[in-house]
Amino acid sequence: MRKAISLIGAPTDIGAGSRGASMGPEALRVANIVSVLEGHGLEVADRGNLSGPANPWLPPVDGYRHLHEVVAWNEAVHAAMHAELSLGRLPILLGGDHCLGIGSISAVARYCRETNKKLRVLWLDAHADFNTNTLTPSGNIHGMPVACLCGHGPKELIEIGGTVPAINPKVVRQIGIRSVDEGEKRLVHEVDLEVFDMRYIDEMGMRHAMELALATIDANTHLHVSFDVDFLDPDIAPGVGTTVPGGPTYREAQLCMEMIADTGRLASLDVMELNPALDVRNRTAEVAVDLIESLFGKSTLMRRH
Numbered sequence: 421m422r423k424a425i426s427l428i429g430a431p432t433d434i435g436a437g438s439r440g441a442s443m444g445p446e447a448l449r450v451a452n453i454v455s456v457l458e459g460h461g462l463e464v465a466d467r468g469n470l471s472g473p474a475n476p477w478l479p480p481v482d483g484y485r486h487l488h489e490v491v492a493w494n495e496a497v498h499a500a501m502h503a504e505l506s507l508g509r510l511p512i513l514l515g516g517d518h519c520l521g522i523g524s525i526s527a528v529a530r531y532c533r534e535t536n537k538k539l540r541v542l543w544l545d546a547h548a549d550f551n552t553n554t555l556t557p558s559g560n561i562h563g564m565p566v567a568c569l570c571g572h573g574p575k576e577l578i579e580i581g582g583t584v585p586a587i588n589p590k591v592v593r594q595i596g597i598r599s600v601d602e603g604e605k606r607l608v609h610e611v612d613l614e615v616f617d618m619r620y621i622d623e624m625g626m627r628h629a630m631e632l633a634l635a636t637i638d639a640n641t642h643l644h645v646s647f648d649v650d651f652l653d654p655d656i657a658p659g660v661g662t663t664v665p666g667g668p669t670y671r672e673a674q675l676c677m678e679m680i681a682d683t684g685r686l687a688s689l690d691v692m693e694l695n696p697a698l699d700v701r702n703r704t705a706e707v708a709v710d711l712i713e714s715l716f717g718k719s720t721l722m723r724r725h
Contacts, residue, residue, distance in 0.1 A: 425462050426504040426511045427453065429469035430497055433695075434489045435519025435562035438661035439477070440697030444705075445469055445514035447659075447696040451705040453514075453712065460716050465509075470496045483553025484574060490519050490561045491576045497523030498530075498580050505531040505688065512712075515692035517661075518549060521565035521646050524690050526581030528644045529569075537642045539587065542633060542680065543594045545648040546664040548608050548615065555603035562693070563604075566592065570611060589613050593633035595676065596621070596651045599664045618666055626672040630679040643685040645715065648692045649708055657707055659699025670707070677714035686715055 429445030449466070457464045472493040476486060484490075497513060497520050504511035505527065513524045525541060532539040543549070543566060551563040552572050561568075561577075568577045570592075571585030578584050589611040598618040600608065608615065616629040637643060650660040653667035668676065680686055691712065694705055710718075 423462055424509040425457055425464045426509045427464065427466045427514055428497070428500045428504070428511055429514045430493065430516035430520050431469050432472055432475065432493050432520070433517050434473070434475050434486050434493055435560055436517035436661055436693070437558055437560045437562075438695070438698075439475070440695040441515060441517040441661065441693055442475070443696045444516055444694035447694055447699070447702055447705040448514050448691065448709060450702055451709040453709050456709055456713050457716060460713070460718065462716060467500070467504075470500055472496050480559025483556055483559055484561060485559040486561070487574060487576065491580070494520060494523030494577065494580055498527045501527035501688065502531060510686070511688050513690045515690060515694065517562040518545070518646075518648050518692040519561040519565055520692065521549070521690055522568045522577055523580055524688070525565075525569050525644060525646065526586040528642065528688050529586045530581045530583070532642050533583065538638070538640055539591045540637055540641050540643050541587065541592045542643070542645045543592055544596055544645065544651040544676070545594065546596060546599050546650045546667055547648070547662065548594060548597050548600045548604055548613070550608050550613065551601060551604050552607070555601060555607065557601060566613070567607065572607070595629060595633055596668055598666055621668065621672070626668065626675050627679070630676055634679060634683055637683050637685050641685050642687045643680070643683060644688045645680060645686060646690040646692065647711070649694045649704060652707065657704045659695050659704030660693050661695045661698060662693070673711055674714055677711050678719055681715050681717055681719075689715065
């Protein structure tokens with residue numbers, strides 16, 4: 421694993437249905453993300469926050485809310501993520517809402533094309549985020565990033581990164597899913613997205629789900645993790661705008677992160693949808709930082725690696 425980490429703040433809730441995710445980057449810093457990572461021998465550079473348009477909080481136009489502003493933020497994220505990857509660093513995007521996954525993952529995909537690497541994306545989320553403007557009940561673009569990355573979305577968003585689609589659905593593994601809109605469900609089946617939903621995890625266990633999600637990763641694989649904090653059960657992570665009961669427990673989430681760390685292939689990360697306005701004493705940010713620490717080698721078990 422690369423030892424040089426770059427933190428990039430993206431303080432916006434432009435794609436979300438409630439305000440507050442714009443405060444996520446600061447909450448993660450308050451939860452000591454820098455010193456926690458440095459404690460694992462990592463060299464951490466906090467690049468500060470990107471800037472972009474303010475949230476005008478308007479109703480949807482043609483099924484999209486704030487499309488122009490969402491494009492601007494994602495272009496900024498794309499450029500910042502790609503720049504850090506090109507320096508041989510491991511970028512961590514501190515969100516911000518999950519619409520920013522479009523800029524982040526399109527940058528990773530572009531970098532993989534340039535360096536001839538295989539891409540694997542783990543999408544840890546309560547939601548499939550595969551809506552389109554005709555399927556969405558809300559028009560909130562944070563429900564659309566995976567669809568946009570796979571080429572289903574407005575021209576301005578699917579072309580970020582220069583290649584359409586930015587990724588093949590076959591590179592994505594979704595984990596922890598438990599809330600999918602009806603029309604969205606049909607589209608997910610149509611493109612044959614690989615989904616390990618909560619029923620699968622309940623029946624087969626997190627270990628089995630993760631073994632399959634990480635299968636065939638090799639030395640030439642760039643592993644990107646897009647971690648929506650609402651992946652976690654709201655009992656342990658109340659600070660999100662879209663809580664869905666019945667998510668992974670603390671131990672299941674730890675196992676998930678430790679198994680990712682064990683591959684040694686993690687090369688970029690998004691931490692999304694943390695909403696301090698809905699949190700209790702920054703508890704969700706602290707849990708998130710704790711889990712990020714596990715991604716970088718904190719192991720609960722007395723194992724010799």
